[in-house]
Amino acid sequence: MSEEERIRPVVRRELAVLANEFAVVRVSLDTTGNGPRLLVEDTETGDTIHLSPLELACLCLATPEDRLQWMRVGPYRDERKPLPQHSEPDDLAPRTVS
Numbered sequence: 001m002s003e004e005e006r007i008r009p010v011v012r013r014e015l016a017v018l019a020n021e022f023a024v025v026r027v028s029l030d031t032t033g034n035g036p037r038l039l040v041e042d043t044e045t046g047d048t049i050h051l052s053p054l055e056l057a058c059l060c061l062a063t064p065e066d067r068l069q070w071m072r073v074g075p076y077r078d079e080r081k082p083l084p085q086h087s088e089p090d091d092l093a094p095r096t097v098s
Contacts, residue, residue: 012039 012028015038019025023042030039030050037050051059 017043 011031015027015029017024017026024044026041026043028039028041030037033050035052037052038056039048039050041048
């Protein structure tokens with residue numbers, strides 16, 4: 001038990017257990033920090049991550065290429081390749097006036 005858990009009781013509400021053929025994770029609402037966060041736990045390894053509202057909002061902005069890179073962990077880590085430099089979309093590219 002951590003020092004924080006001895007001082008302040010851990011308050012977590014399990015929201016869901018999500019499973020497929022590749023992984024099982026438990027998702028809980030953790031209110032022990034400065035604000036509510038999602039706690040995601042890999043039930044096989046016990047690894048956990050706390051995600052704040054800002055971090056969750058950033059996940060929504062991730063591109064498919066970003067998410068593909070996240071999947072390359074563990075034995076697949078060596079398959080990571082540098083991402084190609086993306087050019088700016090035409091509507092955001094600097095324009096020259098003739």
